[in-house]
Amino acid sequence: MTWSASVLTLFPDMFPGPLGASLAGKALADGRWALESVDIRDFAEDKHRTVDDSPFGGGPGMVMKPDVLARAIDRVRDRGAAARPIHYLSPRGRLFDQGFARRLAALPGVILVCGRFEGIDQRVIEARGIEEVSLGDFVLSGGELAAMALLDAVVRLLPGVIGDAASHAEESFAPGAYADLLEYPHYTRPVEFEGRRVPEELLSGHHEKIRAWRLAQAEATTRERRGDLWSRHVAKQELKKKVTS
Numbered sequence: 001m002t003w004s005a006s007v008l009t010l011f012p013d014m015f016p017g018p019l020g021a022s023l024a025g026k027a028l029a030d031g032r033w034a035l036e037s038v039d040i041r042d043f044a045e046d047k048h049r050t051v052d053d054s055p056f057g058g059g060p061g062m063v064m065k066p067d068v069l070a071r072a073i074d075r076v077r078d079r080g081a082a083a084r085p086i087h088y089l090s091p092r093g094r095l096f097d098q099g100f101a102r103r104l105a106a107l108p109g110v111i112l113v114c115g116r117f118e119g120i121d122q123r124v125i126e127a128r129g130i131e132e133v134s135l136g137d138f139v140l141s142g143g144e145l146a147a148m149a150l151l152d153a154v155v156r157l158l159p160g161v162i163g164d165a166a167s168h169a170e171e172s173f174a175p176g177a178y179a180d181l182l183e184y185p186h187y188t189r190p191v192e193f194e195g196r197r198v199p200e201e202l203l204s205g206h207h208e209k210i211r212a213w214r215l216a217q218a219e220a221t222t223r224e225r226r227g228d229l230w231s232r233h234v235a236k237q238e239l240k241k242k243v244t245s
């Protein structure tokens with residue numbers, strides 16, 4: 001069955017957007033995944049096609065109405081997406097990461113809700129079992145770019161999308177030795193660029209030396225830039241030592 005994404009948005013024309021280009025775009029054209037964008041406004045029932053209203057309790061901005069969104073979700077589910085999880089892109093959500101992407105890639109697909117304005121009414125989140133997911137601790141003006149980033153991260157993990165599956169094995173956050181590490185730096189020709197030479201280890205042709213150098217670089221970068229990941233990496237290494245001793 002084709003991995004399928006339904007995106008509920010007030011700006012359906014934004015899709016596929018960047019997802020129609022390069023790797024994800026080719027995979028979409030080849031039928032390795034499917035994408036539909038659903039216009040939430042089509043589910044408004046008044047003549048002004050109203051999708052938002054002012055917040056109870058006062059304050060700035062507008063809130064997306066629960067009834068309109070619920071109708072849009074129900075329609076998508078009725079059309080056969082009931083087995084897919086539903087996520088609302090939101091700065092209040094659980095942080096999206098590579099593990100999240102891997103889990104989604106293993107499911108039949110996903111339904112994504114893109115917010116605008118101040119966000120969506122809490123009751124539709126509860127009533128439709130929506131899980132919130134955040135791209136990071138910053139505020140975008142809408143969920144569409146976040147949905148695109150999430151889909152890009154998932155689609156490249158689908159079978160056959162990246163020709164060389166080995167590319168996944170050593171990239172940042174890959175399962176195994178690199179699970180909690182940022183990737184090592186990359187170099188290509190020329191051997192010398194503006195007085196900077198490619199590290200000698202990479203020119204040695206000695207596979208074990210290259211592997212060890214790359215791992216050491218990944219560890220040093222992670223320790224310097226991401227204390228949170230580094231602590232996890234060290235804790236796992238210590239546990240492994242204990243288990244094997």
Ligand SMILES: C[S@@+](CC[C@H](N)C(=O)[O-])C[C@H]1O[C@@H](n2cnc3c(N)ncnc32)[C@H](O)[C@@H]1O
Pocket residue numbers: 088089090091092113114115116117118119120133134135136137138139140141142143144146
């Ligand atoms: C202007 S934001 C709403 C911000 C919200 N009032 C708050 O302070 O948390 C509008 C929409 O952008 C999307 N959005 C903003 N930041 C995001 C993030 N970090 N991750 C995922 N989606 C985000 C959400 O769909 C949100 O409903």
